[in-house]
Each structure stands twice: as C-alpha cells, then as structure tokens.
Amino acid sequence: MTAHGHGDGDGLRIDHHFENADQQYQSAKLGMWVFLATEILFFGGLFTAYTVFRVNHPEIFIFGHHFLDKGLGALNTVILICSSLTAAWAVRAAQLKQIRMLKLMLVLTMLFAFGFLGVKGVEYNSKWKHGLLWARQYKPHVDHEQATEVQSVEVSIAGAEVGAEVIEHDSAGDTVTVESEVILVGEGGAPVPVPGEADRSKIAPAAEGPAGLAAPGSEEADDSFEVEPANAQTFFSIYFLMTGLHGIHVLGGIAAFIWLLIGARRGDFDSGHFTRVDMVALYWHVVDLIWIYLFLLLYLID
Amino acid sequence: MAVANTVLTGDGQNAGVGPEENYINHGKGILSWLFTLDHKRIGIMYLVAILSSFFLGGVFAMFIRTELLTPGQTIMTADTYNKMFTLHGAVMIFLFIIPGIPATLGNFVLPLMLGAKDVALPRLNLASFWLWLIGASVAVASIIIGAVDTGWTFYTPYSTTTSTAVVAMTLGAFILGFSSIFTGLNFIVTIHKMRPEGMTWFKMPLFLWSLYSTAIIQVLATPILGITLLLLIAERTLGVGIFDPSLGGDPVLYQHFFWFYSHPAVYIMILPAMGIMSELISVFSGKHIFGYRFIAWSSIAIALLSFLVWGHHMFTSGQSSLMNMVFSALTFSVAIPSAVKVFNWLATMYKGSIRLAAPMLYALSFLFLFAIGGLTGLFLGSLSTDIHLHDTYFVVAHFHYVMFGGTVIAFLGGIHYWWPKLFGRMYSERWAQVSALLIFVGFNLTFFTQFVMGSHGMPRRYYNYLERFTAYHQASTVGSFILAIGFLIMAGYLAHSLMKGELAPANPWGAATLEWEISSPPPHNNFNHEMYAGDPYDLPALRWDPSINGYVRRDPSSILATTEEAG
Numbered sequence: 001m002t003a004h005g006h007g008d009g010d011g012l013r014i015d016h017h018f019e020n021a022d023q024q025y026q027s028a029k030l031g032m033w034v035f036l037a038t039e040i041l042f043f044g045g046l047f048t049a050y051t052v053f054r055v056n057h058p059e060i061f062i063f064g065h066h067f068l069d070k071g072l073g074a075l076n077t078v079i080l081i082c083s084s085l086t087a088a089w090a091v092r093a094a095q096l097k098q099i100r101m102l103k104l105m106l107v108l109t110m111l112f113a114f115g116f117l118g119v120k121g122v123e124y125n126s127k128w129k130h131g132l133l134w135a136r137q138y139k140p141h142v143d144h145e146q147a148t149e150v151q152s153v154e155v156s157i158a159g160a161e162v163g164a165e166v167i168e169h170d171s172a173g174d175t176v177t178v179e180s181e182v183i184l185v186g187e188g189g190a191p192v193p194v195p196g197e198a199d200r201s202k203i204a205p206a207a208e209g210p211a212g213l214a215a216p217g218s219e220e221a222d223d224s225f226e227v228e229p230a231n232a233q234t235f236f237s238i239y240f241l242m243t244g245l246h247g248i249h250v251l252g253g254i255a256a257f258i259w260l261l262i263g264a265r266r267g268d269f270d271s272g273h274f275t276r277v278d279m280v281a282l283y284w285h286v287v288d289l290i291w292i293y294l295f296l297l298l299y300l301i302d
Numbered sequence: 303m304a305v306a307n308t309v310l311t312g313d314g315q316n317a318g319v320g321p322e323e324n325y326i327n328h329g330k331g332i333l334s335w336l337f338t339l340d341h342k343r344i345g346i347m348y349l350v351a352i353l354s355s356f357f358l359g360g361v362f363a364m365f366i367r368t369e370l371l372t373p374g375q376t377i378m379t380a381d382t383y384n385k386m387f388t389l390h391g392a393v394m395i396f397l398f399i400i401p402g403i404p405a406t407l408g409n410f411v412l413p414l415m416l417g418a419k420d421v422a423l424p425r426l427n428l429a430s431f432w433l434w435l436i437g438a439s440v441a442v443a444s445i446i447i448g449a450v451d452t453g454w455t456f457y458t459p460y461s462t463t464t465s466t467a468v469v470a471m472t473l474g475a476f477i478l479g480f481s482s483i484f485t486g487l488n489f490i491v492t493i494h495k496m497r498p499e500g501m502t503w504f505k506m507p508l509f510l511w512s513l514y515s516t517a518i519i520q521v522l523a524t525p526i527l528g529i530t531l532l533l534l535i536a537e538r539t540l541g542v543g544i545f546d547p548s549l550g551g552d553p554v555l556y557q558h559f560f561w562f563y564s565h566p567a568v569y570i571m572i573l574p575a576m577g578i579m580s581e582l583i584s585v586f587s588g589k590h591i592f593g594y595r596f597i598a599w600s601s602i603a604i605a606l607l608s609f610l611v612w613g614h615h616m617f618t619s620g621q622s623s624l625m626n627m628v629f630s631a632l633t634f635s636v637a638i639p640s641a642v643k644v645f646n647w648l649a650t651m652y653k654g655s656i657r658l659a660a661p662m663l664y665a666l667s668f669l670f671l672f673a674i675g676g677l678t679g680l681f682l683g684s685l686s687t688d689i690h691l692h693d694t695y696f697v698v699a700h701f702h703y704v705m706f707g708g709t710v711i712a713f714l715g716g717i718h719y720w721w722p723k724l725f726g727r728m729y730s731e732r733w734a735q736v737s738a739l740l741i742f743v744g745f746n747l748t749f750f751t752q753f754v755m756g757s758h759g760m761p762r763r764y765y766n767y768l769e770r771f772t773a774y775h776q777a778s779t780v781g782s783f784i785l786a787i788g789f790l791i792m793a794g795y796l797a798h799s800l801m802k803g804e805l806a807p808a809n810p811w812g813a814a815t816l817e818w819e820i821s822s823p824p825p826h827n828n829f830n831h832e833m834y835a836g837d838p839y840d841l842p843a844l845r846w847d848p849s850i851n852g853y854v855r856r857d858p859s860s861i862l863a864t865t866e867e868a869g
Contacts, residue, residue: 016827017419017496027422027495034487038525045529045559049544057550135541231550237542241533 025275032279036286039249043290046242050297053234063228064235065301067132069123073299076119080288083112087281090260094274102277103264109284110257113250116291120247127236134240138233242294249287256280324726328826339424342824344431345410346724351434352406355397358442360789362390367748367782370775373767380765384451385466387763391454396475397438399709400567403574404520405434405485407716408513410724412489414817414824415507417498417833422491430484433477441474453763455564458545458556462537469538472531479524479531482570486520489513498816499863501835504595507815508838511598512577515605519566519573523609527563530556554619561612569608571705573601575712576643579668582715583647585813586662587654590839593646600639607636614683618692626685633683640676644669659811660734664715667742671707675700678753693763696756699749707745714741714792721796722810726823727803733795740788747781807852812844818853819861832863 018024054061090105131139260280263269269277325342329335335343365386369376378386413421421427444450444467452461452468461468493514497506506514534556536542543549545556584591591597613621613629621629647669656662678700681687691697722728755774760767767775809818815838820828836843843860844853855861 015424017413017422017424019832023495027491030494031423031426031487031491034490034521038483038487038521041522041525042529045526045533048559049533049555052552052555053544053550056552060550135543137540231543234543234550237536237540238544241536241542245532 028275028279032282036282039283039286040290043242043245046238046245047293047297050238050242053238057229057231057234059229060232060235061301063232064239065299067127067130067236068239068299069126070299072119072123073295076116077292077295079112079116079119080291083109083116084285084288086112087284091274091278091281094269094277095272097270097272099264099267099270102269103261106257106261106264110254110261113254113257117247117250120243132236133233134237135233138236140228239298242298246287246290246294249290253280253284253287256283322821323825324821324823325826326725326823337428339420339428340826341409341413341421341424341427342828344427345406345408347431348401348409348434349406349724351431351438352398352402355393355438359390359394359398360786362386362393364782364786366390367779369765370767371779373769373772381451383765384763385449388450388453389445392441392450392471392475395454395567396478397441399571399705400482401434401478401485402571402709403578403713403716404489404513404516404570405430405481407578407713407720408489408516408574409485411720411817412492412510412513413496414723414820414828415510415815415838416492416496416501417816417829417835418492418496419828421488422495423488426484426488430481430488433481433484437474437477437479437481439474440477441471444470444474455560456531456534457560458534458537458553459547461534462546469535472534476528476531476535479528482520483524486517486524489517490521493517498833498835504598505835505837506598508580508591508594508597508601509574509577509815511601512573512575512580515601516570516573518602518605519570519608523563523566523570526559527567530559530563533559554616554621557616557619558612561615562609565612565615566605566608568705569604571709573604575668575709575716576601578712578716578719579643579647579665581813581815582661582665582712582719583650584839585719585811585841586657586659586665587651588657588812588841589650589654590837590841591646592649592652593642594839596642597646600642603639604636607632607639611636614688617685617688630683630685634680637676637680644673644676658735660729660731660738661715661719661811663735663738663742664711664718667738668708668711668715671703671711671745675703675705675707678703691756693761694756695752695760695762698762699752699756702749702752706749711741711745714738719811720817721799722806723817723822723824725800725803726806726821727799728806728810729799729803730795733791737788737791737795740784740791744781744784744786744788748778748785749781751775751778751781807850809844809853810851812841812846812853814838814840814843816861819855834861834863836860 014021014024018027086105086108090102090109093099093101093105127133129141131137131141133139257280260277263276325340328340329338335347338344365378366383369378369383369386409421409427413419447470448465448467450456450464450466450468450471452464452466456468456472493506493510533542533544537545541549542551544551545553547553580591580597611629611633613625614633617626617629647665678696682691682697682700718729718734751774755771755778756762758771760771760774806822808821810822811818814836816829816833816835817824819833843856845856846852847854
C-alpha cells in the first residue's frame with residue numbers, strides 16, 4: 001500500500017529522535033506487532049492450561065459447555081467480526097482523510113464493542129442466577145424460582161450453611177444438585193437427599209435449547225452431562241478466567257476508541273496522519289481473533 | 303549541515319571538560335527526572351533503583367549467611383530464615399538482575415551506540431520505568447505485610463496454601479514483568495529501525511546483538527510468567543484448581559509454566575553480560591574482536607535454545623524418561639554457543655596488548671567464573687548426576703557462579719567501563735582494583751565451598767545442618783563478608799568519584815563505538831549530526847592524545863553521515 005510506503009501524512013509532528021515520518025510510522029508498527037505477539041503469548045498460557053486440563057478431564061468440559069449459550073456466543077462472534085470490519089474501515093477513512101467517515105466508523109466500532117459486552121453481561125447474569133460460577137463460588141441451583149429465592153442467602157453465607165439452605169428449599173434436590181452440594185459442603189457431612197420427581201428442573205436440557213440444568217433421568221438426555229463429574233466447577237473457572245481477561249481487553253479497546261474519537265474531533269487526523277488509528281485497529285483485530293478461539297474452545301466442544 | 307562545522311563541534315567539544323550543557327544539567331528538579339523521556343536519565347534512574355534493590359537483596363544474603371554460621375539457630379528463627387532466602391531470591395531476580403543490565407546500561411548506551419537521539423519509543427521507556435517502580439513497591443510491600451516463604455519459584459501447592467503474602471509478591475513480579483516486556487519491545491524496535499548509516503546488522507557492536515537477543519527472550523517469555531502468576535493468584539484467591547491435585551489439577555504444570563519463563567529468564571540475565579564482555583575484551587586487549595559473526599550468531603542461538611530446555615528443572619518431578627533425555631540433550635547443546643563465545647574472547651586476547659584496568663579485571667574474572675559456572679551446569683544437565691545433586695548446594699553454587707560470577711561481574715565491569723561516560727568523572731583506579739580483587743576472592747570463598755558441600759549432600763534452603771558441614775558453611779560466610787567489604791569499598795570510591803573524581807575525556811579507553819564520540823557526560827540531544835558507523839572494533843582508527851588524557855579519531859570525518867538523508 002502506497003500510503004504505508006511513504007509513511008504517515010505530511011503535516012504530522014515528527015518526534016525529535018526520528019529522521020522522518022516513515023521511520024516513526026514503521027517503528028510504531030513494529031512495536032505494535034511485537035506487543036501483539038506478547039498478547040497472544042499471554043493468552044497462550046491460558047490456552048495451554050485449558051488444553052492440559054481438558055486432556056486430563058474431558059468429561060468436565062463436555063459437561064460444562066452445555067451450560068453455555070451457543071446462540072449468544074455466535075451472536076457475539078458476529079458482532080466482533082463486524083466491529084473488525086468497521087475498525088479496518090476507520091483506518092482506511094483516516095488514510096483518505098475522510099474525517100466524518102472516520103468518526104462514524106469509530107462510533108460504530110464502539111457500539112459493537114458495547115454490544116459485545118452487553119451480550120456477555122446477559123450470559124454472565126444467567127450464570128450468576130444459576131450459580132454456575134468459578135471455583136468456590138460454584139453453587140448450581142435447580143431452577144429459576146429457587147435460584148432467586150436462595151440467591152441472597154448464598155451470596156452472603158458460605159460453606160456448610162449454604163448447602164443446608166439449598167437443601168432445605170428443595171426438599172429433594174436432583175442428582176446434579178446433590179453431588180455439587182456434597183462437594184461444597186465438604187467435611188460438613190450434609191445428608192444426601194433422595195432425588196424426587198417433583199423437584200426436578202423444568203428447564204429443557206441444554207442439548208435442546210438455551211442454558212439450563214439438565215433434566216436428570218430423561219432417557220434422551222446426553223449421558224455426558226446427566227451426571228455432574230467431579231470438579232465441574234473448573235470448567236466455569238476457566239470460562240470466567242478466559243472470557244474475563246478477554247473482556248478486560250475489550251474494555252481497553254473501548255478506551256482506545258474513545259481516545260481516537262477525541263483525537264478525531266480535535267483534528268489530529270485531518271492531515272492524513274493515521275498511525276494511531278492503525279495501531280488501535282491492529283489491537284482490536286487481535287482481541288477479535290482471540291474471541292474466535294474462545295468461542296470455538298469453550299462453546300463448541302461437541 | 304556542513305561537515306566542517308560538525309567536525310568542530312563533534313571533536314572540539316570532546317576535548318572540552320568544562321561544565322558544558324549535558325543531560326544531567328539539562329533541566330532541574332526531581333520532576334524533570336521522574337517524567338523525562340530522555341533515555342539517559344531513565345537509564346540513570348534505573349541504575350539508582352536497581353542498585354538499591356541489589357543492596358536490599360544483598361542485605362538479605364548477609365542475614366542468610368550469618369544465620370548459617372552455626373548449625374541450629376544463630377540469629378533468627380527457621381520461619382524468618384525461610385522468608386530471608388525467599389526475599390533474597392525474589393528481590394535479586396525480579397527487581398535486580400532481570401532488568402539489570404538492559405534497563406540501566408542498555409538504556410543509556412544503546413541509542414548512543416546507534417548514533418541516535420533516543421530509543422524508538424521514549425514514552426514506553428518511561429512507562430517501563432514507572433511500572434518497575436510500581437511493581438517493586440508492591441513486591442517490597444509484601445515484605446511488610448508478612449513476606450513470603452515459598453522460595454522465589456513460588457512452587458505450588460505450598461504457595462497456594464502458605465499463609466504468607468504470596469499474592470502481593472507475585473503481583474509485584476507480574477507488574478515487573480510488563481516493565482521488562484516494554485524494555486525488550488523498545489530495544490527490538492530501536493535496533494530494527496534506528497541504526498545509522500553504515501551500520502548493517504553485522505556492523506552492530508556486539509553489545510547490541512546481545513541486547514537484541516535478550517529483548518527477544520524478554521518479549522517472548524515474559525508474557526508466560528505474567529499468565530502463570532495470574533493463574534497462581536487466581537488459584538490462591540478463587541481456588542481454581544488448575545495446579546491443585548485435590549481438584550484434578552497438576553502442580554507440575556505450574557513448574558512447566560514457571561520454568562518456561564524462568565529458564566529463558568536466566569539468559570535474559572546472562573546475555574547482556576556477554577555483550578559487555580565482547581566490548582571489554584576487545585577494547586582492553588587493543589584488538590579487533592575475534593570471530594564477530596560467531597559471537598553475534600551465538601547470542602541468537604542461545605536466545606532460541608533457551609526456550610527448549612526448561613524441562614531440565616523437572617528431572618526429579620516425575621517427568622517421563624524420554625522427556626528427561628530430550629531435555630538433557632538440549633541442555634547440553636546450550637554449551638556450544640556459550641563456549642563459542644568464550645573461545646572467541648580468548649582468541650581476541652591472544653597476542654593482544656592487554657591493559658589491566660578495572661573493567662578488564664572484571665572481564666577476566668568473568669571468564670574464569672563463568673567457565674566454572676557453565677561447566678558445572680553440565681553436571682546438572684546430566685540425568686544421573688543431577689539425581690544426586692538436585693536441590694543441593696551444588697545447584698546454589700552453580701547458579702551463583704553463572705549469575706553472580708557471570709552477570710553481576712560483567713555488570714560491574716560495564717559500570718566501570720561506562721562510568722566516565724555516564725557521569726563524566728573518573729574513579730580511583732587503585733581502589734577499583736582493590737575492590738575487584740576482594741570481590742573475586744570473596745566470591746570464590748563463598749561459593750566454591752558450596753560446590754563441595756553440595757556434592758557431599760548438603761541440601762539447599764535448609765535452616766539446620768549436620769556438624770560436618772560447619773567448616774564449609776563458615777568459610778562460605780567469611781567469604782560473603784569479604785564480598786560485602788569489596789562492595790562497600792566500591793560504593794565509597796564511586797561516590798567519591800561523583801563528587802571529586804577527575805573529569806573524564808570523551809573517550810578514555812580508546813573504544814571505537816559511537817557513544818565515545820560525544821562528550822562525557824553526553825549532551826541532552828546526544829548527537830547534533832547524522833552519524834556514520836564503521837567497524838565498531840576498528841581500534842587503530844583512534845590515537846592517544848595526551849593533552850586531553852583521552853583518545854581521539856585520526857579521521858574525525860569518518861564517523862559523519864555522508865548523505866543528507868534527514869528530512
């Protein structure tokens with residue numbers, strides 16, 4: 001691209017230690033690529049942890065992923081891909097000095113980013129309602145009504161009491177609940193309630209629809225998530241770690257786009273200077289790319 | 303820009319030793335330092351910060367050695383002792399030796415060697431320093447809120463169960479990691495994009511090759527440390543279980559993660575030291591460096607091999623024997639590029655006219671100590687001997703011979719070499735030699751005894767020991783006291799040099815790299831004309847000028863850019 005070859009605009013302020021605009025642009029670009037390599041390695045550590053844990057305990061992942069909403073995950077993937085398009089478009093607009101278009105594209109990209117976080121918020125909220133949280137916070141409930149009933153207690157009280165509370169409410173929890181309660185209660189030695197028909201989850205099994213606990217005992221239900229494997233909470237720990245860290249990067253991207261928008265309003269890009277837009281867009285593409293891998297690895301396990 | 307004019311400013315100023323405008327007196331007040339974008343000031347701030355960390359880590363070391371003067375309790379309880387060796391390790395590794403040479407001498411010298419006005423990304427450079435300050439503060443705060451007793455490696459499951467301040471210390475190391483990444487990133491970009499006319503890759507001073515190789519490791523390995531420590535923090539605070547066998551996790555996975563960073567990290571520590579060595583040996587032997595390309599490539603080879611050997615830390619952790627064999631073989635292969643360097647340095651000295659100035663004394667110390675440190679590494683890389691030597695003082699001694707005998711000694715050599723450039727003052731050569739000798743003797747007494755007791759089975763990190771190890775421990779402690787005296791003398795004459803040292807000429811040693819072409823200390827803007835870089839080891843291009851007590855170029859125009867490329 002000729003614009004690259006000739007560096008970055010004419011009216012640009014060149015820092016005192018650079019000889020010309022091209023050197024400055026090339027330095028920024030190389031620096032950004034190296035930084036993005038470190039970002040990928042950073043997530044690479046998490047992907048490695050994921051891989052090792054999944055190889056050792058495939059059942060946890062097969063069980064856990066049923067509680068993620070593939071529809072919402074796919075929606076978010078589409079949203080991020082669209083935002084990458086608008087981000088790339090913003091770079092082109094900056095190169096062509098189309099400031100109005102640049103502003104429009106920046107705003108659109110930000111809206112997509114907020115949209116992504118909104119969808120993520122809906123997903124997190126549903127996990128929160130069902131107690132499908134990380135590690136020690138993992139306290140799955142049987143259904144929505146009971147979940148809301150017990151929630152306030154659960155948030156504030158930990159350990160054996162929580163287990164007791166839940167068991168009290170659903171006089172006879174199903175197997176899924178029971179097993180996890182035993183884990184949570186630990187040495188508390190809570191009595192194992194007898195599973196009863198009446199209190200079974202009314203939510204359809206995840207294989208048939210959105211997230212929810214499986215209906216145990218159903219013949220058609222997938223064997224793999226009918227019975228909760230030991231340490232099922234680890235899936236949700238990994239899920240929250242990976243998507244949470246990614247979410248922080250999305251927030252960072254939004255901050256960067258706001259910075260660009262302020263720059264665009266101030267006229268920083270009027271002269272065809274586009275380095276900053278280009279760098280932020282590169283970062284944004286990597287954030288997008290990482291999400292695609294997260295979507296594949298966490299949502300689409302079957 | 304007229305060449306004749308620049309020659310005058312270039313050389314006329316060199317001779318001048320008056321209080322010219324320079325980077326130190328350019329701007330006054332603490333804020334003009336803390337928020338400067340000048341790589342030289344950032345380098346000096348890093349130097350102060352890092353030497354303070356070295357002092358702190360050294361104090362911990364003195365406590366450890368004093369405690370080990372007698373079996374059983376000498377001056378502290380076993381719990382305090384555990385914290386002491388952990389803090390010594392963590393402070394020395396994360397605060398001192400990893401940023402050490404690149405952030406201080408590298409920051410100062412790298413742009414000067416390139417004839418550049420600054421590093422490519424000055425703001426990132428300042429950010430790196432501030433991240434260092436924040437990370438170091440968090441790490442030091444962890445000492446106040448209860449310290450850490452896990453050893454600097456933070457191995458799980460102990461690190462996830464101990465009640466000490468593991469989260470604060472690892473958070474500190476996490477932040478320090480980003481400081482290191484930013485320094486490395488900056489150096490990569492600077493070396494790629496800011497080399498002057500004439501400086502092709504194989505005309506770069508070898509110090510730059512070593513900083514470049516170091517930067518590759520900093521950038522590629524440190525993110526792994528970041529995520530590892532983050533996982534460790536998550537493990538402790540949330541109970542995630544990836545490293546916890548009772549939750550289906552694997553504690554050896556933590557070791558893999560940790561060493562995937564921390565083995566390359568020891569090359570982050572040693573590679574810049576090797577770069578300093580290449581400069582020192584050539585300049586003080588008065589000879590062109592021997593085997594330039596081999597030294598340059600061996601830096602890259604070490605950087606790449608460093609990523610393939612981490613498994614040798616887990617020979618006894620239940621790794622499969624196939625993996626052990628592969629990692630053992632790969633570990634041996636690191637000896638090749640290391641030995642290539644050593645032989646090239648020796649060949650450079652051969653038939654040279656060696657000046658035994660203080661920097662060269664350190665260079666010679668390095669050769670001797672690094673050879674011992676490197677060769678004992680082969681004992682540990684061999685599977686059968688490692689089973690016997692694992693977790694004994696032999697490992698401690700090997701590590702200190704490489705890290706102290708290698709990196710710290712070369713760092714000291716570099717400080718003495720560039721000191722006149724950094725501060726524009728000479729130090730007392732006589733006291734520098736006394737101090738170098740004390741450090742050499744003290745070091746060997748401290749750590750050679752540890753080889754012996756390690757091979758006799760004295761385990762590392764133990765608070766108590768059998769009666770028969772007493773003599774070794776006491777000799778080691780006496781050695782550490784001699785070391786400390788050597789350092790105190792050094793602090794004394796360097797402080798004196800800052801106040802009352804003789805003013806330094808631009809080029810006191812007769813080196814041919816570009817940093818010696820500008821006045822000492824350098825002006826704020828480094829170079830006021832474009833530079834042309836020829837052969838960095840073309841020492842005959844310089845001649846001694848008794849009138850300024852320094853060296854000058856026979857042909858000053860040879861280092862000026864021939865074309866007007868600027869603009």
